[in-house]
Amino acid sequence: MPDAGSDSGLSPVDLDLRVVRYFVAVAEYGHFGRAAAALHMTQPSLSRQIRGLEKQLGAMLLLRTSQGSRLTDPGQAFLIHARTMLATAARAAAHTRAAAAPHTITIGYTTNLVIGAAVRELRRRHPDAEVTTRHLPWNGAHPAVTEHVVDIALTRLPTPAEGVEIEVIYQEPRALLLSREHRLASRDDVELADIADEIMPRVSDPVWDAFWRIDPRPDGRPAPDGPVLDDAADLFDYLTAGDAVLIVPADSRVPDLQPELTTIPLRDVSPGQVALMHRTDESSSLVRDFGDCARELLEPGEPSPRRR
Incomplete structure (x- = not known):
């Protein structure tokens, strides 16, 4: 019976992600010496690591030339998967850190939006959690979320969508x-x-x-x-x-x-739209619960009475 983590019964290969990162560096720099300097290691050590990876994979990945290095066809194929492996590992680490520290959350909100009811309910549900809020400029939600200044933000649309998940909470005239x-x-x-x-x-x-x-x-x-x-x-x-x-x-x-x-x-x-925003593929239990509180309790405010 094939391993649950394998593809179609292929034999598992134990790759060292550190060496995979070394390979990607050489591929991107096109030069062992420059890659070694960027990785803060010696060139002979880097060469040994790459030769070990090539032996493990059973294919030459890089051709050494007088001008530097270039990828072979197997190297080009492996580079695609190597980058995916490193990105997946980074996401896994981020998710694990978020799960390990679910009792801290920073909630952002942009100009003229009110989140008090949802914040109070989140604190009631999680009395031991450290819940902080941060006011953001009208266009500040996306950079605050993607740069980890806040974990989730309430903002008006439109807004950039790269690297974030956006859910409309309500509409307002x-x-x-x-x-x-x-x-x-x-x-x-x-x-x-x-x-x-x-x-x-x-x-x-x-x-x-x-x-x-x-x-x-x-x-x-x-x-x-x-x-x-x-x-x-x-x-x-x-x-x-x-x-x-x-x-x-x-x-x-x-x-x-x-x-x-x-x-x-x-x-x-x-109408305009008010939405929640958090980082793509990164959501702690507190982020999810605040989303529930926002959906349940936040709604358009009443216009200020007109004074003639």
């Missing part, structure tokens, strides 16, 4: 943020046609900018361009001047902090 002195400020609601020619400030993230400015518009026209303003204070100052508008989540709390500004429901546009 969109509204128009504008000065109380703007010509539309007295309206009960507006449609996209009402702001067809209104200038909107931009942000440097092109995907986010296109979604929140609705650019291009449904008729194919580009949204009128305004200045690029990534800083919130600069953005609010620009809107307060009264000559521009901005599309925001309907429950934006900005008018509570900036009384010169107000929001008006925007009726004929698709």
Whole structure:
């Protein structure tokens, strides 16, 4: 009966991942001397390790030349699997570390999102866990998750998806943020046609900018361009001047902090989405449980009452 870990009854081979890493280094540098220096070992020792790997596999992997080294056909074939083996080993180590320390979690949340109810429930379910939270900039969730600053984050979409898993938790209507002195400020609601020619400030993230400015518009026209303003204070100052508008989540709390500004429901546009994000293939029990708490307890906030 074949080993449960083998493919189609093939004989198992005990490969030393350290030597596999040595081989990948030589393949990538194309030179034994440069690879040895990068690996902080001597060239003769590296050569012995590679010869031992070739003997174990029964194939020459590298041709030594006067200019350096190059892969043979068997070497090219093995390189594909060698990289996969090293990546799999790294993921296995990360998963093991996460499982070994399930009592610590850092939860991120971006501007104007509220996670208090879900955090309190997570702490109730795991009274011995160390649960910390971290406020992130509007576009800070993806780098914070991928760079291990936080373990999971609640954020608005769109956002980069490389290296992360994203799950939409709820949708929220969109509204128009504008000065109380703007010509539309007295309206009960507006449609996209009402702001067809209104200038909107931009942000440097092109995907986010296109979604929140609705650019291009449904008729194919580009949204009128305004200045690029990534800083919130600069953005609010620009809107307060009264000559521009901005599309925001309907429950934006900005008018509570900036009384010169107000929001008006925007009726004929698709809603925004709020989502959880965590690293791909890396999820501790606390990350999974916080996801459950978020799905159960988090929902769109109520828009701030309009003050005439």
